[in-house]
Amino acid sequence: MKPNEGEQWDGQSEVKKLAILTGGGDCPGLNAVIRAAVKTACHRGIAVVGIQDGFRGAVEGDFRPLEPKDVSGILPRGGTILGTTNRDNPFAYPTWVGEERQVQDRSAEVMDRFKAEGIDALIAIGGDGSLSIALEFAKQGLKVVGVPKTIDNDLMCTDLTFGFQTAVATAQDALDRLHTTAESHHRIMILEVMGRYAGWIALYAGVAGGADVILIPEIPYQLRSIAEAVQRRARLGKHFSIIVVAEGAKPLGGDMVVERTMSGRTDPIKLGGIGAKLAADLEKVTDMETRVTVLGHLQRGGSPIAVDRVLSTRYGVAAVESALAGDFGMMVALQGQDIVRVPMAEAVHKLKQVELDDPVLNSARSMGIKFGD
Ligand SMILES: Nc1ncnc2c1ncn2[C@@H]1O[C@H](COP(=O)(O)OP(=O)(O)O)[C@@H](O)[C@H]1O
Ligand SMILES: O=P(O)(O)OC[C@H]1O[C@](O)(COP(=O)(O)O)[C@@H](O)[C@@H]1O
Ligand SMILES: [Mg+2]
Numbered sequence: 001m002k003p004n005e006g007e008q009w010d011g012q013s014e015v016k017k018l019a020i021l022t023g024g025g026d027c028p029g030l031n032a033v034i035r036a037a038v039k040t041a042c043h044r045g046i047a048v049v050g051i052q053d054g055f056r057g058a059v060e061g062d063f064r065p066l067e068p069k070d071v072s073g074i075l076p077r078g079g080t081i082l083g084t085t086n087r088d089n090p091f092a093y094p095t096w097v098g099e100e101r102q103v104q105d106r107s108a109e110v111m112d113r114f115k116a117e118g119i120d121a122l123i124a125i126g127g128d129g130s131l132s133i134a135l136e137f138a139k140q141g142l143k144v145v146g147v148p149k150t151i152d153n154d155l156m157c158t159d160l161t162f163g164f165q166t167a168v169a170t171a172q173d174a175l176d177r178l179h180t181t182a183e184s185h186h187r188i189m190i191l192e193v194m195g196r197y198a199g200w201i202a203l204y205a206g207v208a209g210g211a212d213v214i215l216i217p218e219i220p221y222q223l224r225s226i227a228e229a230v231q232r233r234a235r236l237g238k239h240f241s242i243i244v245v246a247e248g249a250k251p252l253g254g255d256m257v258v259e260r261t262m263s264g265r266t267d268p269i270k271l272g273g274i275g276a277k278l279a280a281d282l283e284k285v286t287d288m289e290t291r292v293t294v295l296g297h298l299q300r301g302g303s304p305i306a307v308d309r310v311l312s313t314r315y316g317v318a319a320v321e322s323a324l325a326g327d328f329g330m331m332v333a334l335q336g337q338d339i340v341r342v343p344m345a346e347a348v349h350k351l352k353q354v355e356l357d358d359p360v361l362n363s364a365r366s367m368g369i370k371f372g373d
Helices: 029-043 055-060 107-116 128-139 165-186 198-208 221-233 273-286 306-324 344-348 359-366
Strands: 018-022 046-050 064-067 093-097 100-104 123-127 144-146 188-193 213-215 241-246 257-263 269-271 290-294 330-335 339-345
Touching: 018 029, 018 055, 018 269, 029 123, 029 198, 029 221, 046 055, 055 107, 093 213, 093 290, 100 123, 100 330, 123 306, 128 144, 144 306, 144 344, 165 188, 165 241, 165 290, 165 306, 188 198, 198 213, 198 241, 198 359, 221 241, 221 269, 221 273, 241 273, 269 339, 273 290, 306 339, 330 344, 339 344
Parallel strands: 018 046, 018 123, 123 144, 144 330, 188 241, 188 290, 213 241
Antiparallel strands: 046 064, 093 100, 257 269, 330 339
């Protein structure tokens, strides 16, 4: 549905007080969404409360009023003024009962607290995990609007999540820098980027940064194929190569490289180390010096680039407009040039991975970039 973005709401709305929270891994643009939502709501006479640290604050009652003065100056700021969490699912919330740590369903408390605080609707800014929790609350009767956040860009039903393009820009900058040192030293340079199950950052950064090989979770790689690509370049006089590898990439028939497992998370796997593994394997078969850079949380931190500031702002405005229009259980999304509303259930039912016929992937292949297959 196209929600007539930017039209002034002149109808009557039952919503008088909105809550807003940010959940999951932080990403550039969170503050821009909060700012846009608060400004839009206040402009229409709607009160806003911020919930601290995602759904943790919803369980613990950690709320604070948000007025325009509270969001002044936060547009360029990375992170989230509300805090966030990768844990703390109210439907399975770790709770100490005496000496014993139990996992309890605390969702009813959240519903009661929202009622007591006079909160009419919730704007949940998150990825698949946080929006899945929001959807569970929607099933219990909470009025919810979702905003698609994640640097990984792996949410369905939207062309883009905010934060992704900033992460790509950061990775591209790293690639530009790695290029000059790779060329000087005649080395293979590997850049490990984020992307657990989807290779969007690796694909886009690889194309933007002129990588020779891009390895993504969706295409298991064969070492022989990567070695051949590097050696072919050397035969043509290019004695260096640039490889971008997503943290979730894996060899054909092999597994992802897990750095460690973390309790209390729905997905307990913390990835990391595929770059180092690949470097060791490649040095053996190519006899070329290889170095690895793990970009890590640099991709998540810092100021959003202009396109993400615009996208985040549009999402923040659209989320409030959806609430005012009484359109709940929906996520705002970008489809083509338009901000639309899509059912949250459709957005979270599976991850959006890179399809094998993705146009950007095809363009990359056409110009000779290798994917290790
Ligand atoms: N499929 C799921 N269903 C319900 N809750 C989930 C699911 N995946 C993750 N969660 C919970 O959602 C929270 C945030 O998830 P996470 O993946 O860290 O962030 P994001 O919202 O960016 O996807 C965590 O508390 C996690 O326990
Ligand atoms: O270091 P953390 O915070 O545990 O999370 C790392 C993960 O978070 C991400 O940056 C983003 O994931 P989410 O958007 O699901 O939070 C992944 O790319 C990465 O695997
Ligand atoms: Mg997630």
